[in-house]
Amino acid sequence: MSEKEGEKFLNLLKTDFSMKANLTENEPKLIKYWDEENIYKKILKKNKDGEVKILHDGPPYANGHIHIGHALNKILKDFVCKYHYMRGYHSPYVPGWDCHGLPIELMVRKEEKTQDLVEFRKKCREYAEKFIGVQRDEFKRLGILGDWDDPYKTMSFDYEADILKAFSEIYKKGYINKGRKPIHWCMSCETALAEAEVEYNDHTSPSIFVKFKVNGHKDLYIVIWTTTPWTLPANLAVSLHPNFVYSRVRVDKEEWIVAKELLKQSMTEMEINEYELLEDKLGSAFEGMTYRHPLLEKNCPVILGEHVTLEQGTGCVHTAPGHGQEDFEMGKKYGLEIFSPVDDKGKYTDEYAEMKGESVFHANPVIVEKLGAKGLLIKEKKITHSYPHCWRCHNPLVFRATPQWFIDTLEQNIKNSVLEATAKTGWIPGWGEVRFANMVENRTDWCISRQRSWGVPIPSLICKSCGEEFVDTAFTEQLVERIRKESSDIWFVRELDELAAGKLECPKCKSADIAKGKNILDVWFDSGVSWFAVLEGKMKESVPCEMYLEGTDQYRGWFQSSMWPSVIMRGAAPYKKVLTHGFSLDETGRPMSKSLGNVISPLEVVKKYGAEILRLWVASIDYTEDFRFSYNVLNQMTDAYKNIRNRLRFILMNLADFDPEKDVVPYAEMENLDKWAMKALHDFAASIDDAYDKYEYHRVYHGLIEFLTVTLSALYFDMIKSRLYMNPPRSRKRRSAQTAMHYILTVLLQRISPVLSFTAEETFRFLYKDKESVFLDKWFNIPAEWGEGNEKYKEAFDLRDIVLKELENRRAEKAIGLSLDAAVTIKYKKEEFKDVLELFDLKEFLIVSGVSTLCDPSMQEETRIEVTKSPGEKCTRCWNYRTDLKKGLCSDCAEQIKNWSKEDI
């Protein structure tokens, strides 16, 4: 028989499953298929009675294209959800977008010159809508399944209404308060400015050293330095650093207090040439000391703050809680008034009657003069420094306390409840709990009011006659229902009497002359009540949900902005688990940023490599830490992907004539080697499922690669190839191997589908033309029996390693090439070792032409391996060396060919 004819009797099957993936072309087709066939909806239907496990999406900001952080975040969420889908949980995934806020306002204002507020808000809405569309397409391109047709948007009418409903509930519980807080203020535009609207330019200010008379000591002064003399009327304290050393020095007939390290520098600046050091003391020793206010008839305290620096001045810091951020924090800490005797136009109010009506910037020389007259001014100079200016009118800004609304996060009961909820939450990784709790402990009040345009209005009312600002809960609740129908625009479109059903009245002076408040809500409040608007509202599910999953920046952001409202309103956290991921760095470990020019766009990756490669990369890394991203690492993923795909293809090829409905061999009748493979499959699946349960996808990736490369490709497939090719197609021996491969493929597809969704679906639909989707497939539970295996497996594989080593030695000597060229003799010392040798068909197990075994109790060593070139001639069909060839065929091959068309052998 010629070799050509011989191939007729070999199971060398072909497959149309291509080696080349062509991801960039095929992925969009699959996405279209998922879309058109409503696969996501069908998954929900399949699992509708399953246990509820909802991952609640944190809304990205609807602005610009997605970057690698967005991609990673959404892909991780997709892993979580898809594994839930596979395991039968009810896990609807409703993506969302954060729509209000300053960045969109700023973008729109660049192009839009309209002065009309409602028109402007309309443009903002359009802008957000546009980028929701852009980002939705980009996310879908990554293969993420979810309710893309009906996502949540913080600007939808329902959502806006729910924001105010939540506001109202929190207000009724007493956790929303009025307060004051210093902010950047432009007195020529008469408007508040956000940090992003502030531009820093050089500005010349007075630079003055002033001495404050200490009470209870004769001629003792504390020396401060400031560049804003106009804030001195608002001075309420002097801050010292508790751990700095302060010196008491004699200057003329007086004694001054100055930080020791700044003593020389400040004395030079004050042009004091002669002074004498009297004493050094820690700043903490001065706590409780009081001094006489330099301008007003009152006494003020010396307080301690870590914010004090030794960069300039005297180390004794003039503190006006109404006019500086740190001063404000200190004021809060020490219970000082947030005092700011300055009005919208930048003029002193009657709280500083002495200069009422005077503009603060014109006040500087006057204040300096007053200090001089009192003998408190030590030195005045001019200083040119970087100073905040208005980005629109370019005038210098002031920092000034204004009325604001706060959520009271300092109230001890609620803080304790938040800490309790924190302890009950599962933080992944575990250190998240410490980080979150620290932030809860140390945070300040949550200021929820913004003096902006694009957002949900705070439904506060202002009494025109007495100036009282207040919230009327009945009115708020009417407003909620109006907003649900007409959007929050009605606040700006309608007059107050159109909005209020009944009569409004000032709770303080009973006046009925009321106006609408002018503040909108912080967007963190918008997204912070998404559990209320989306989980409870839109989805009709309950809180807490299974998981929030975001970057580590959200410990301060969304995790907190969600936690506080939820604890106040529901007495518990909105989530059972919080999982966080790190940030993307470039190849050298620097953060990815536009300014560094080291950004790799996920869109570019998808275009060049395919989303599957990106998904595989996400699975490969330990995302809990920051991760490096580069084309280098993507190329590695491409290689890994090819490996996976080829192994799938090999299985498909060998299953081309296998129908699981008819051809499956019962476990009990399977070959031992195939049973071993089922044991390996069982163990593999158990470890993969454990990794999925713990959200450790890099273990999924590494476990998968290890299983495919070592267990399957290098061991199992290599060993069974001959059996698959040589035995009659329907023979039990061959069907046994195919049965194993069939189960391997089934388990593999289910395990890779959350990560390699495209490839899993492609393979699944290639295999089962009549089935819809791998995600709708029933979960295959691996029989526990398969995991039992045999304790002697390990000994057999240890023996195999030794034999292979010996084969390699012969190969190096050029005695053999293919391992089938060899014959092996195994000598063993202990009789019991026979059991190990009888476990498998040794010729198949070792892939050699002949194996002989011999027990020799007199041997020193346990086993001895001898490898020789196999005697006989090479069989043209099975390539074994045999001594019984007839016409080039060995007797086994002759037998197999004889039985070729018989069934069930």
Next chain:
RNA sequence: GGGCCUCUAGCUCAGUUGGCAAGAGCGCGCGCCUGAUAAGCGCGAGGUCAGUGGUUCAAUUCCACUGAGGCCCA
């Protein structure tokens, strides 16, 4: 400056409560095969476990400090 975190082969990761000469896969080098073939198999070279000091009979593993880096604050 503060809170939290990271640093193991070129890359991505393992290394349970301190204990055999620190492992895997990929990549790289060399070889085999040509019935998984723009595939498959084998072998090999790569690490002062960021650095220093300490605790201990023994430290990649515990402690302290230093360095590099990240997120969030100030």
